[in-house]
Amino acid sequence: MLETLRRFRSFLAPYRGRLAVGAFCTLGSSALTLLQPWPLKVIVDNVLRGKPIHVPFVSVTGWSRAELLDGAIVAFVALVLLGALFDYAGTYLMDSSGVRMVADVREALFAHLQRHSLRFHATQRTGDLISRVMSDIGRIQDMLIQSFSVLIPNVALLVGMMTVMFLIDWSFTLIALAVGPPLFLLIFVYKRRIKGASRRARQLEGRLAAHTGEVLGAVRVVQAFTREDFEEERFSRQSSSTLGANLEATRLQARFSPLVDIIAGLGTAIVLFVGTHRVLSGQLSLGLLLVFLSYLGSLYKPMRQLSKLTYVSAKGVASAERVSEILDAEPDVQDLPGAVAAPRLRGHVRLENVEYAYAPGRPVLHEIELDVEPGQVVAVVGPSGAGKSTFVSLLPRFFDPQRGRVLLDGRDVRTIRLRSLRSQIAIVPQEPLLFDGSIFDNIAYGRAEAREQDVLEAARLALVDDFVRALPDGYDTMLGERGASLSGGERQRISIARAIVRDAPVLVLDEPTSNLDPVSERLLVDALARLLEGRTAFVIAHRMSTVARADQVLVFDGGRIVERGKHDELMQIPGGVYRSFLDLQLGGAAATPISSRRRWRAGR
Incomplete structure (x- = not known):
């Protein structure tokens, strides 16, 4: 647990003042608790048995027994009230600091996850990451609150009681503490076992969360193939494994607590036996025996609480390890030292001998050389797995090449701050990704500082306004998760409007019309024509409607650009990859003159 606090000490730093005051109040509460048995001693030894009394700093000479009784009762009530006040202040300040600190950790973890590269996210399961952000952080919070309170x-x-007890009778104190070594040995053994079981449970819970997210995200496919029973059975198997790991941790904790109580009970029995003999022999007053028994009960209580803290801390430590795995991992794509913000770019793109590999020794892009003038449209075609998406992902630095350079307006993109670079690139993905919110908010997502008129103009250019006018709530219509209430074409037009409002000089379009029907495609092509005006664009495409009038067509195969040129030029290459690709797609219609086909780029 101390290692966990050390790992997260930077998050504790802003709350040092609150923690210091809280610790002071906690120590004050402990000191007042130490004083609470002493009024009882006064009542037993001095009020009931009439022994002389000496109270430090207070003159009680000449007090009657009734006055001593009243004074002891008042002192006891005052100690209880002050102890409760200090306890409240200490608990609130320290626990609230723990809650605030954990909220900071959760925000930092979420921010860190957003800044990890796509390569990192490709190796993770989304459900497991969500489990770390929510469940694991919650367990860390439980551990910290338990630690502070x-x-x-x-x-x-414990320290205060043992000190006072040693000052009163050191030999009797050693007898009372004889159960300490076996108790802490028991704590040490069980803590390791509970921590191991908790770690296994957290790992299995992460996998279960990932599987749940995967199935619910693909529920349409599950229902379409009537695989509900299969998924229920698979979930049940994984859930049973998780249950088994959690039950093992619970079983260990259930066995651990009674063992602690048995050891503490034996200690109390020994003290009662020895203490009673000492009172009978006159070595110890009855009042001091009661103080000892009070301390002993209070002594074993914190021992038991500390032992039970083992279960919570074991789960918290296991969760802290999972959170630290993310926080300690450095993003492989980040601002380099000396990176600067770039001014508005013109859109001149150049790649020099670029090579990229997801795994060492297995490049997916080889010797990519390219020069694109501002305002040109580049169509990127080729079979699946040829490296098209990886190629366009180099522009916004989703990945960094292992060799070569990517330049925008003559600047290596690695010398430009990521935020500045990506603010000048707009992306329209193949599958439009919309958020739970209004249509207006989803369009405005493209540029944080966009004004209302900017959003509405982008919606008009992307032909979003055509269907929004028919909705009862217009642009305030709530879309729900992923915009499921809209058609594919409507979602894609909102995605294009979001790219328009970004007003970026460079565009990346990944198969924007691949999953649309002819009517939706025609509307989308009109919207794309407005989006492309005056911008450098890279369009990953398979359809003729997308590539027909591009300034350059890049043909990828096996991670290389095997052909390049305009459509008509590439069609003249006998047996060429591009021509063969279109012949397969169009069933021989590729030889038809391009002038007879629909132009997707207006005026060209």
Whole structure:
């Protein structure tokens, strides 16, 4: 647990003042708790048995027994009230600091996940990451709150009680503490076992969360193939494994607590036996025996609480390890030292001998050389797995090449701050990704500072306005998760409007018309024509409607550009990859003159 606090010490730093005051109040509460049995001693030894009394700093000479009783009762009530006040202040300040600190960790974890590269996210399961952000952070919070509200006050109480007991009778104190070594040996053994079981449970819960997210995200496919029973059975198997790991941790904790109580009970029995003999022999007053028994009960109570803290801390430590895995991992794409913000770019793109590999020794892009003038449209075609998406992902630095350079307006993209670079590139993905919110908010997502008129103009240019006018709530219509209430063409037009409002000089379009019907495609092509005006664009495409009038066509195969040129030029290459690709797609219609086909780029 101390290692966990060390790992997250930077998050604790802003709350040092609150923690210091809280610790002071906690120590004050412990000190007042130490004083609470002493009024009882006064009542037993001095009020009931009439022994002389000496109270430090207070003159009680000449007090009657009734006055001593009243004074002891008042002192006891005052100690209880002050102890409760200090306990409240200490608990609130320390626990609230823990809650705030954990909220900061959750925000930092979410921010860190957003800044990891696509390569990192490709190796992770989304459900497991969500489990780390939510469940694991919650367990860390439980551990910290327990640490502040249980560990610190009880350790302070233990130290204080043992000190006072040693000052009263050191030999009797050693007898009372004889159960300490076996108790802490028991804690050490069980803590390791509970921590191991908790770690296994957290890993299995992460996998279960990932599987749940995967199935619910593909529920249409599950229902279409009537695989509900299969998925239920698979979920049940994984859930059973998770249940088994959690039950193992629970079983260990259930066995651990009674063992602690048995050891503490034996210690109390020994003290009662020895203490009673000492009172009978006159070595110890009855009042001091009651103080000892009070301390002993209070002594074993924090021992038991500290031992039970083992279960919570074991789960918290296991979760902290999973969170630290993310926070300690450095993003492989980030601002380099000396990177600067770039001015508005013109859109001149150049790639020099670029090579990229997801895994060492297995490049997916080879020797890519390219020069694109501002305002040109480049169509990128080729079979699946040829490297098209990886190629366009180099422009916004979703990946960095292992060799070669990517330049925008003559600047290596690695010398430009990521935020500045990506603000000048707009992307329209193949599958439009919309967020739970209004249509207006989804369009405005493209540029944080966009004004209302900018959003509405982008919607008009992308032909979003055509269907929004028919909706009862217009642009305030809530879309739901992923915009499921809209058709594919409507979602894609919103995606294009989002790219328009970004007003970026460079565009990346990934198969924007691949999944649309002819009517939706025709409307989308009109919207794309407006989007492309005056911008450098890279369009990954398979359809003739997309590539027909591009300034350059890049043909990828096996991670290389095997052909390049305009459509008509590439069609003249006998047996060429591009021509063969279109012949397969169009069933021999590729030889038809391009002038007879629909132009997707107006005026060209």
